[in-house]
Amino acid sequence: MPRYLPPLNAVRAFEAAGRHESFSGAAEELNVTHAAISRHVRGLEKQLGVQLFRKIARGVELTENGKAYLVKVTPALDQVSDASEVLRNQQTGTLSISCEPTFAMKWLMPRLGEFQEISPEVDVSLVASSELADIKNHECDLGIRYYNQVPVGISCDLISTSPVFPYGIPTFSEVVDPEDLLQYRLLHEDKGQSWASWFSKAGHSNFQMPQKPTPLSSLLAIEGALAGQGVVLASAELVAKDVENGRLKRLSNVSLDYGRYYLVFLNEVVRRKPVASFRQWIINSTTEFRDS
Known part of the structure; x- marks a missing residue:
């Protein structure tokens, strides 16, 4: 019948x-x-x-x-x-990820081998891009993006709530007074707004950039700090390996809430085994960067 x-x-x-x-x-x-x-x-x-x-x-x-x-x-x-x-x-164990470039270079790539060890059957395709991840048209399975405010209409998991701190090479002096930082070049990815906000948070509301602002990408700003060219404002997940390896250190405990990293996805794709495996792995691996 x-x-x-x-x-x-x-x-x-x-x-x-x-x-x-x-x-x-x-x-x-x-x-x-x-x-x-x-x-x-x-x-x-x-x-x-x-x-x-x-x-x-x-x-x-x-x-x-x-x-x-x-x-x-x-x-x-x-x-x-x-x-x-x-x-x-x-037939396919593929997983495509569109990731914000700095997070891809500084956090994801150094650890992607860990995921491949526990999920060797998954073939990961990673594209570093600052463009909005077009997951609705299935250009990628997952997106990793940094948002000050999550766009309406997308599903996401919170990866990191880490605020930004000033970081420099180990030979730089730790800050007693925030103005102590002015002996170093202030590296930034905007026209100085982030440093102005940080100094305001530190109690110096009349702060003026000591040099002509030359915006860098966040990745170049971190690399500049690693080369001893100055101090960078960065969130913990982006410099975790460099701090662990003694290449950078936090120079002040004054922090600035700037934005958050999210894993972006469509509800219909999270049932796929490769997607579900990666989602679980990255949530477990970033626990230390989320406040309770």
Whole structure:
């Protein structure tokens, strides 16, 4: 006897809308329009002959029929997804990551071998880029980005909350008074705003850059500090290896909250084994850089 199966796209739309109890949330997850979700749900209701959602002041909610259907549909879709991923991962263990360049060079690359040791079957493709990771069009599986404020509409895991501190080579004197830093060149990736904010936090609100600002990339600023050319404001994860190896040291305990690193992804890709493995590894490996 043939199975009665409604259109899969309609079932996916219903299931996502049911989990979120929101057509907008489902549209965002499935990367379609609100109208498309509504159309699929109305078509499914017509085919089944029952109402699955009712309108309320804040949007929609599941009816009793909708709740009963969701309880059955969600694990069924999970099983289809799991079975498909098993076959997919037999053919491909690839993982593509678009990573902010400084994090890629200073944190990820020195440790990527650790991930490869525990997941040797995963073939990692890493692209260092400051451009917004276009994960919605599947140009990459994961993105690692530094945000002052997370863009609306993306899913992410917090990697680091580390504030920035001034770092210099070990022969530089530790700071007693913040003005002690002015004996060194102040390296920066902007026009001096970050140093002005740091000095203000340290109690020197009338600070003026002692030299003409010449913005560098964050990576070049750190490399300049390593070469003894001056002092750089950097977060702990970016200089962790250099501090551990005695190439840099923190010169002051005055910190500045500047931004945070995030792992960016689509909800639909995190079920892939290579993605899930890397996600778990990087979260475990960056615990020390997140405050409680």
